[in-house]
Amino acid sequence: MKAGSTLGACAALVRRDLTLVWRRRGDAANPILFALIVVALFPLAIGPEPEQLRRIAAGVVFVAVLLAGLLALDTLFRGDHEDGSLEQLVLSPHPLSLMLACKIAVHWLTTSLPLILVAPLLGELMHVDATLRWLLPATLLLATPLLSLIGAVCVALTVGMHRSGMLLALLVLPLYVPVLIFGAGACNAAQAGLPFLAPLLWLGAALVLALVLAPLACAAALRISLS
């Protein structure tokens, strides 16, 4: 008898989740469409003056990306819970937190990374200046993994419940607010010509902390949800 190695199990899980996203790629495009629509509506609603748009650009893009991420968050464990593969994952002989970290990584890669890639376009719709053209995607690169990790813990807590959408939003949003404040704050400071490194470093520190703790919390929450 040959037991699978943990690394092999991680690879199998990543490959399966990527295949699944590819098979449902229509759904995977939803967050991008959502963010594009939200940002594109702002110039229509408040008028096309570049100066006015530029002032709120970072905030609007951040909120759009955050809400788009929230839309996709529910899919993280929902399907696996419904078809029983989550149960199989919990019963596998590998560390559950590591397996979940892989799942979260794939989820971030397929929902948030595309958003970061279209962030320059979103910025262009809001007439951002030269600094923000690179700073906005860079800040999102720090902020979105943090959002995914925090969100995953909340999803793991609510996955056993039916129609948990509203509860999930209530749980997640207070935790998302600091990320929003630091992320959009860094961009706003840069735009005003102020030092912006400190909020970015805070985001980085929080990300490191979440990378270590969130998968563990996620595994504990999931075991509670399954019982």
Added chain:
Amino acid sequence: MPNSDLHERPALLQARALTFARNDEPVFGPLDFVLHGGEVVLIEGDNGAGKTTLLRVLSGLLAPTSGEITLRGEPLTLARLSPQVALLSHQSGLKRELTAIENLRFAAGLLGVRSGLSPTSALAGVGLDGYADVPVRQLSAGQRKRVALARVLLAPVGLWLLDEPYANLDLEGIRLVNRLLENHANRGGSALITSHGAYAYTSGTPRRIPLRPGAANRQPGIDNLLNAGAEPSGAMQ
């Protein structure tokens, strides 16, 4: 013979005074049983008797309300159990968008492979050789059950926990489950299977554990319901 030293080694799985209650309502128990290596035990009970809950407790997913479970003489934990158990539950654990073979390849990556088997040969072993590249969503309920059985067969474990393995299967499928269980037992593996009694494990004489619901959970029989309609109770007047 492997049977001669069965009683000198601690039992593979042993439950003592095991009960489980959900919101203070007993679901099953108290239950005592012993499962040795190379043994197939059938848990029989009506709908709602707590068979599924029992298997979830034994697989470590649920904590028992009282009583204890030991695995080879030591208390059961998920960490000790998981390398040696395969669970077949009502939810197949299969991805509908993936093909049968893709699902099995994933299971092989996650759990490892029994020596001498591969995802392809396991699929052939459950009589689905032509269906490797068919998405699971296009398979019938019985065929999905067979793919799930192939996953159990493929895992390099000694203990099978099968919840209603006969459900949705045709006669040939039922014979297949019995054959798989027999081979598994001959290799020294053990299995706990649940059934509501309509089909039974036919090869040899497996031990049966009758499972009755806990007292508070017992549903009123149809006779009681009819009587209740005939004679209004005092509370209603």
